[in-house]
Structures are given as C-alpha cells and as structure tokens.
Amino acid sequence: MTQQVPDGDKRLSRREISDAVGDLGWRYVLDVVRTSVAVASPARAVEVVARAVAVAGADGERSLEMDVRPGRVVLTLRSPVTGAVTPVEVELAGRISAVVAELGLNTGTDVGGREVRSVQVLEIAIDAIDIAAVRPFWKAVMGYHDEPGASGGEGALVDPVGQGPAIWFQRMTAPRAQRNRIHLDVSVPHDEAPHRIEAALAAGGVLLSDAEAPSFWVLADVEGNEACVTTWQGRD
Structure with a gap:
C-alpha cells in the first residue's frame, strides 16, 4: 500500500x-x-x-x-x-x-x-580547483541561469527553459593528471540502478568504485571516461 x-x-x-x-x-x-x-x-x-x-x-x-x-x-x-x-x-x-x-x-x-528506459535526471559534473573562476564561463557558453536558492557563486547552473541537464561543480584540492574532469551523473529510481549498472558493465564498462553505494557508483568506459549512476538512497 x-x-x-x-x-x-x-x-x-x-x-x-x-x-x-x-x-x-x-x-x-x-x-x-x-x-x-x-x-x-x-x-x-x-x-x-x-x-x-x-x-x-x-x-x-x-x-x-x-x-x-x-x-x-x-x-x-x-x-x-x-x-x-x-x-x-x-x-x-x-x-x-x-x-x-x-x-x-x-x-x-x-x-x-514495449521496453523503455525508466525516468531519469541527467547532470553534468565539472571538477574544478577554483569554481568561482570557471563557473561564469559555463554559465555564459550554455546560456544557463543560477539554480534557485544557489548562493556564493558556486551553486549549480540550470537551463532556464528546462531542456538541458543541470551543471554542478565539484571542488578539487589539486590537479589530477590523466583523469577526465567532466563526467555525467545519471540519477535513476533506486530499484533501476542495479539494472543500469549491469547493462553498463555488459557493454564493456568498468566499475571503479561502489564505496558510496547506494548513493552513487562510479563507472567508466574502456578508455577511463567516467559516469556515476546515482539514487536517492544513502543521502538522508
């Protein structure tokens, strides 16, 4: 019920x-x-x-x-x-x-x-040492606005007409050589995550980390480009 x-x-x-x-x-x-x-x-x-x-x-x-x-x-x-x-x-x-x-x-x-994918929400995550320095570029080039309630010049950016994925910024403490600094966050219903991960692995992907599961799993393609599958669980 x-x-x-x-x-x-x-x-x-x-x-x-x-x-x-x-x-x-x-x-x-x-x-x-x-x-x-x-x-x-x-x-x-x-x-x-x-x-x-x-x-x-x-x-x-x-x-x-x-x-x-x-x-x-x-x-x-x-x-x-x-x-x-x-x-x-x-x-x-x-x-x-x-x-x-x-x-x-x-x-x-x-x-x-017919088999179709479940509902999902897509975000783009950008790693940055100085978020305030890079954020204005992405706001301008994408034509995005500040997310409602965002403060301090470091909050997420959103498409004002609701068509594109939100962009958020993850702070780095030091440059990371040989690692991509932009990745996709694919947020899915909690019971859809195992199926999505299984499909990604079957398609040649690699599970890099499940340390924060079920909040998120870090996966990558065969060349190391990363994506996270995320759910609401483990966040309260």
Whole structure:
C-alpha cells in the first residue's frame, strides 16, 4: 500500500517521498517526482496535458513541468520555493494519476508493454580547483541561469527553459593528471540502478568504485571516461 503522506509543511525524508508516490507510478529521482505517460497520438498527449493542468490547479501552477514527446508525456513535480518535493507535490501526483486513469491511461506504464528506459535526471559534473573562476564561463557558453536558492557563486547552473541537464561543480584540492574532469551523473529510481549498472558493465564498462553505494557508483568506459549512476538512497 502507498504510505500515508504527512500533513502540513513537514519536510519529507527521501524514503517517505519514494514510498508515497511509488504505487502511483511516479518515481522519486534527484529532488523531483517524475512519471511517464505513454500515448498513442499527439492528440492524446494534449488530453493528458490539459487534464493534468486542470486538476493541478493553482497548486501546480509552478510545481508541474511537462515535456511532450512522440509517444509519451513526461510529468515532473517539484516545489518552486524549496527546489525539492513537499507534501503538496506528493498530493498533486495522486490527483494527476487519477485523471490520467480516467483517460484509460497509466502513469509509469508503457503502451503495449514495449521496453523503455525508466525516468531519469541527467547532470553534468565539472571538477574544478577554483569554481568561482570557471563557473561564469559555463554559465555564459550554455546560456544557463543560477539554480534557485544557489548562493556564493558556486551553486549549480540550470537551463532556464528546462531542456538541458543541470551543471554542478565539484571542488578539487589539486590537479589530477590523466583523469577526465567532466563526467555525467545519471540519477535513476533506486530499484533501476542495479539494472543500469549491469547493462553498463555488459557493454564493456568498468566499475571503479561502489564505496558510496547506494548513493552513487562510479563507472567508466574502456578508455577511463567516467559516469556515476546515482539514487536517492544513502543521502538522508
């Protein structure tokens, strides 16, 4: 059964969020809850978007993000104030799932049972000794903005129209020769991580470290270019 969502403005733990939305077909990934609704036509996609917007109402005016693609609509919820997930977004997920079901569709289920990847969130991580010195370049060249709530000139950068991955900066204490300093963070639902790692290893990848698992695993291709598979677990 889906866990009861706490009332009020109480800060939810990552586990509370994941448990509350899991049975609704939504997944908790990197401070958002996200789902994918498979549709058979653009007209059907428009129906899903219209119903989601209507049922979300004022609560979802800024919390709800929608990405319409051929064959599916991706719906994301996060608080515009905290940049995280609050009881408001969890409650919205339930309302949206209900109206999607009224259309004969499902949140988190693919049409015809075709195999597709799970929802995910992609970030680019850049290692830097002097973050304040390199950050303005990436902000300018990408046309990005400061992440809401970022301070001190070292916070993450985000795409103002929500199309590209966020960029964050990881401080180095000394230069590291012969190692890439830009890597991808692929944040996936916690139970998707083992499958994603298995597939990467089967494709020739190498597991460099699982010391911080299940928060993240460090993998690399055969030439040493790194990527991290991350989950919400192990972070509370």
